[in-house]
Amino acid sequence: MGAAVLSAAFVAASGVAAPAVALDPVRVSASTTTAVPAVTATDRVMGRADAPVTVIEYASFTCSHCAHWTNEILPQFKARYIDTGKVRLVFRDMPTAPAQVAATAAGIARCAAPDKFFDVAHALMRGQADAFEKGDARAWFTDAVAASGRSQEQIEACLKDPAVGQALQAEVEGAVAAGVTGTPSFFVNGKRMADPSLETLAAAIDPLIRAR
DSSP states (O other): OOHHHHHHHHHHHHTOOOOSSOOOTTTTOOSSOOOOOOOOTTSEEESOTTOSEEEEEEEOTTOHHHHHIIIIIHHHHIIIIITTTSEEEEEEEOOOSSHHHHHHHHHHHHTSOGGGHHHHHHHHHHHHHHHHHHTOOHHHHHHHHHTTTSOHHHHHHHHTSHHHHHHHHHHHHHHHHTTOOSSSEEEETTEEOSOOOHHHHHHHHHHHHHTO
16 A cells, blocks of 8 residues: 555544644755754653753654664663663654654644653554554554543644644754654764664763763
8 A cells, every 4th residue: 555545544544633734845854954953841751851861862653663663672771771860862753654644643642641642652653563554543543542641532622733733843844954864863962873773872872971
């Protein structure tokens, strides 16, 4: 099934609306690379606010490599760095094809109760392969909504708020301006990593911790 057909089938079959503002691929082009946007109160953060190292992840809920990182690498990364107070992990959206499906998934996560974002994100990453294999997003989105701490009606109302789509668009533009071209992409204290492996991340993080 082609990406465009799959996207339409996913969103139509799910009963969950896409964010009110769709991603605009023209507006996310960038001619120069700037610093990765600073962390703000609107970011979704796992870990202590005063952790000495900040890792920013740009990911997509329709990216298989992102799902692999969340499902297979994050548990080790969390135990080693986040649970010990050494790192705070910031999750940012960079929707990939089919973009409207990814944007809808991102919107559900953004519309979750404040303490439920990562529960939704992890539910989406766990269920991604099965959803794509079946070409049906109903159970995928239903599981995400169930983890959100909100009702289906609340999620629907939130997705209709233009601010949700606008915030997603702004995050994508910031990513592209910072040179993000694929997912998952990671920055450690503002420095972009060559790859998302635990070894590469550790090589950047450990010297920063030792230098404290």
